[in-house]
Amino acid sequence: MQHQAFLDLRTTLDLLKANGELSEVSGEVNWDVELGAVTREVLRRRGPALLFSNITGYRGPQARCSRLATGLFASFRRISLMLGFDQQPSNRALIEYVLKKNATLVPPVLVEDGPVHENVLTGDAVDLFAFPAPRWHHLDGGRYIGTMGCVVTRDPQTRQVNVGLYRSMIVDRNRMGTLIVSSQGWGGHWGKYREMKRPMPVAFVFGWDPVMEFVAGSPIPATICEYDVMGGYRGAPVPLVKCRTVELEVPAAAELVVEGTISDDPATYAPEGPFGEYTGHVSEIATPRPVVKVSAITHRDRPIFRGTLEGSLPGASGENSYMSSIQRAAIACNVLRNAGIPGILDVFVHPVNNGTTVIVQIKKHYEGQPKQIAAALWGSNASSHRYKFVVVVDDDIDPGDYEAVDWAINYRVDPGSDDIVVFRSTFGSALDPSTLLEHRQLSELGAGLWNRMLIDATRTWRFPRRPQWGGERFPPLVTPRPQDLELVRKRWREYGFAGWKAEF
Numbered sequence: 001m002q003h004q005a006f007l008d009l010r011t012t013l014d015l016l017k018a019n020g021e022l023s024e025v026s027g028e029v030n031w032d033v034e035l036g037a038v039t040r041e042v043l044r045r046r047g048p049a050l051l052f053s054n055i056t057g058y059r060g061p062q063a064r065c066s067r068l069a070t071g072l073f074a075s076f077r078r079i080s081l082m083l084g085f086d087q088q089p090s091n092r093a094l095i096e097y098v099l100k101k102n103a104t105l106v107p108p109v110l111v112e113d114g115p116v117h118e119n120v121l122t123g124d125a126v127d128l129f130a131f132p133a134p135r136w137h138h139l140d141g142g143r144y145i146g147t148m149g150c151v152v153t154r155d156p157q158t159r160q161v162n163v164g165l166y167r168s169m170i171v172d173r174n175r176m177g178t179l180i181v182s183s184q185g186w187g188g189h190w191g192k193y194r195e196m197k198r199p200m201p202v203a204f205v206f207g208w209d210p211v212m213e214f215v216a217g218s219p220i221p222a223t224i225c226e227y228d229v230m231g232g233y234r235g236a237p238v239p240l241v242k243c244r245t246v247e248l249e250v251p252a253a254a255e256l257v258v259e260g261t262i263s264d265d266p267a268t269y270a271p272e273g274p275f276g277e278y279t280g281h282v283s284e285i286a287t288p289r290p291v292v293k294v295s296a297i298t299h300r301d302r303p304i305f306r307g308t309l310e311g312s313l314p315g316a317s318g319e320n321s322y323m324s325s326i327q328r329a330a331i332a333c334n335v336l337r338n339a340g341i342p343g344i345l346d347v348f349v350h351p352v353n354n355g356t357t358v359i360v361q362i363k364k365h366y367e368g369q370p371k372q373i374a375a376a377l378w379g380s381n382a383s384s385h386r387y388k389f390v391v392v393v394d395d396d397i398d399p400g401d402y403e404a405v406d407w408a409i410n411y412r413v414d415p416g417s418d419d420i421v422v423f424r425s426t427f428g429s430a431l432d433p434s435t436l437l438e439h440r441q442l443s444e445l446g447a448g449l450w451n452r453m454l455i456d457a458t459r460t461w462r463f464p465r466r467p468q469w470g471g472e473r474f475p476p477l478v479t480p481r482p483q484d485l486e487l488v489r490k491r492w493r494e495y496g497f498a499g500w501k502a503e504f
């Protein structure tokens with residue numbers, strides 16, 4: 001692995017191109033639904049990252065922004081490359097790396113100026129429609145400008161800065177609708193600004209080093225600033241510049257920044273949603289929600305807009321899914337280690353569920369251990385929108401092998417026993433379509449409500465030991481004994497399998 005210095009979006013695209021992982025789409029594509037549909041079909045074919053450079057209405061020298069990059073995170077190979085790996089490491093190695101980096105802190109540095117201020121637009125010059133924000137899916141309530149936009153906010157009391165990744169929809173030239181969940185980093189800040197009866201300053205950052213989205217889209221503890229973690233990933237302080245109209249800082253080489261404030265006056269709210277969400281379903285119905293009143297847009301010359309098609313679908317999962325597969329497994333592992341639980345061997349999240357299901361492989365030390373694991377995960381804020389299902393397996397089951405996990409669930413779980421634990425009405429995801437829409441009203445509940453389930457697929461210790469089973473509580477497997485295998489290995493060629501050839 002090579003040490004990876006900071007990239008910006010342009011050098012990231014160069015890196016992906018040099019490795020055959022980027023395709024420029026030069027044919028005309030309409031931002032209205034077509035761009036999202038093309039992206040979905042490329043995901044379905046496990047294709048490259050895409051740079052759209054011929055977008056309807058955004059062509060020619062008069063266009064302020066004519067390019068959109070997407071799909072950068074939608075493969076483990078690309079994520080590995082962007083993190084600085086020459087070869088794609090195993091799931092386990094990637095998780096260990098991310099665990100270490102999430103805990104390495106290098107504070108940012110403030111610099112005088114940067115390319116993000118090559119163009120500064122305020123007042124009447126502010127026009128969100130100047131950027132090719134797609135209507136990604138035909139049922140989206142509008143053009144979603146914020147799909148890979150990293151949102152910077154500051155705690156008005158502690159001054160702690162948070163960088164999170166949250167959606168936003170264009171309302172008009174200078175307003176964006178938002179969905180603020182109280183259990184998220186900016187949701188905590190929003191609560192404090194509301195109590196103080198002050199609008200919350202925000203800055204949406206589009207396109208910079210991919211560690212920005214990788215870290216902002218993951219639950220870094222609220223006491224840690226994500227800029228420090230980004231610095232930890234690259235081993236250098238993130239160069240930041242001051243925003244022009246709000247008291248916040250943004251990466252100096254970002255492509256595009258939208259600055260503004262959010263008021264809690266319901267008279268300022270505007271309908272937001274629905275949106276084709278990470279669950280692969282259209283999330284909800286259009287609902288009046290807080291809006292960002294944009295005070296400035298700053299951008300590089302010839303900016304490249306950054307966006308992503310949300311929604312995990314079997315065989316066609318997107319960027320959030322692959323990022324979450326790594327980060328949500330690493331963060332679960334971290335929660336469990338910090339809780340002091342022994343025997344955590346591996347943690348796996350399949351991209352298709354974004355971390356809604358987490359599979360934990362353990363060396364079992366005591367019978368109550370799987371429940372302790374579920375309790376630690378569900379008691380952590382990292383389980384916001386994640387870890388609805390916790391599956392715990394023994395050390396002979398590879399958590400990344402769905403066939404093996406399925407087998408363990410089928411033959412090591414008694415659904416009428418304590419192997420299944422349901423934890424009701426805990427905080428969850430307001431976007432999960434398996435929950436009644438009325439039960440996930442953020443304005444009433446702050447966050448979604450979830451029933452969660454532990455599947456303890458380890459061999460139970462509640463059974464008595466039986467001498468007939470070698471003194472074990474669970475019966476032996478049907479695999480041949482070593483001496484049986486040795487005999488077969490020796491005689492393999494003598495059996496003469498007609499019409500079939502295989503080495504032992």
Ligand SMILES: Cc1cc2nc3c(=O)[nH]c(=O)nc-3n(C[C@H](O)[C@H](O)[C@H](O)COP(=O)(O)O)c2cc1C
Pocket residue numbers: 147148162163164165166167168179181183184185186216217218219220308319320323384385
């Ligand atoms: C592509 C992408 C889109 C996301 N969209 C949202 C969103 O619209 N709302 C939200 O609350 N979380 C969203 N998330 C998840 C949050 O970014 C994630 O929960 C993160 O932990 C938020 O940062 P925080 O912990 O500082 O709040 C998204 C994540 C990714 C990777």
